[in-house]
Amino acid sequence: MSVASVLSVVAALIIIGVFLVFALNLNFMTGEIENNLELKVYLNDGLTQAQKDSVKTNIEKNSLCKSVTYESKNDALTNFKQDFGDKSYLLNGYEGKNNPLPESYIVKVTDSTKLKDMYSYSKDISGVKDVVYGEEVVDNLLKFNDMASVVCIVIFIVLSIVSIFIIYNTIKLTVYARRNDITVMKYVGATDWFIRFPFLIEGSILGLLGSSVSILIIRNIYYYVIGFIQGGGTGLPLGSGIAPPGIIMGQVTLLFIVYGIIIGAAGSAFSIRKFLDV
Known part of the structure; x- marks a missing residue:
């Protein structure tokens, strides 16, 4: 079940990560264009x-x-x-x-x-x-940038909700498998936080492992895409509109580590609540 939890985190974050990389590149490209206006x-x-x-x-x-x-x-x-x-x-x-x-x-x-x-x-x-100054072009660009930002935020929120639901249910199965241990601990006088704390730590570790694996996968995919574009695979100019890996992966890594830990801990915290009522 722990492996399943990690894999669910990996799957969820890869989906979010691919979209996030696209959104960050879109923001980078529009920012570069705006700087050249x-x-x-x-x-x-x-x-x-x-x-x-x-x-x-x-x-x-x-x-x-x-x-x-x-x-x-x-x-x-x-x-x-x-x-x-x-x-x-x-x-x-x-x-x-x-x-x-x-x-x-x-x-x-x-x-x-x-x-x-x-x-x-x-x-x-x-x-x-x-x-x-090309008034019509500039106005359309700024409108597109504002619209793209709103759409990206909405999609990110929707994907996050779906990911949280998947991860929560997977971790819930892990907690369910230990429901008897929790019941015994409650009967011998263990406090709720004494029981909850190890699950929070475990959930955080599982979230961190899942986020680490997803970071490595997204990093390799992103480097492959950059190599493909720079090799002329798309017919685009060298590095056309693609943000440097250092900018993208730095933001993705920080976000995913925090996101994975929080999601893992929150999933464990919510999953164990019903089993503490004995």
Whole structure:
């Protein structure tokens, strides 16, 4: 029965663990995308260096500003050519005085949800021609991130309830097998806590063993998935959107150890209650 208890913990935590790894990666990917969100503040033509510096100073004054990077006309053209890839030759002849692209400042903010506020502030600065940040894309991304977080929390709670039910019933069978021993101890004067304490320790150990095994299994699966992706097995770029193992497994390990111990102890505590009434 002890082996069955450990296996039930392992099975339950693997199910939760796979979902948790997915949720953490989703959160990591959206976080990385949000960190790369930026505004482009286009400058009017013919500004002096002092006027350009004034625009930058005004942008930096805003508490939402994280960083400001200058992009010259030549840099803008070079980056534009890179977007064309093999067709970059189509832009030949636009160098120097023929370059139609404006100078700009690339602005990153401290809070991606405040991009719109930074947009409203920047477009009113003297010397600014236009401000662009992809409003529709940003709004959809932030909405998706909020929705994904809620869905992940709900699913995690549901899986946890199912896991607790499975583990509780398995540990209950372990306690049931020793019901006669509990009855004898009660008749000879043992207190409830004297009887309950060894079961709590045993439940915690079983939970810890189960969580340790599930951590090793999830760790090996995660490393295999990363190796598969980095080997080009999915056609994705190297390490595309995948969180480093140190980040993921650190959180999973801490959560599972605490979770396993608590579930094991709680399962034993609730299971033994009915057998203490003799």
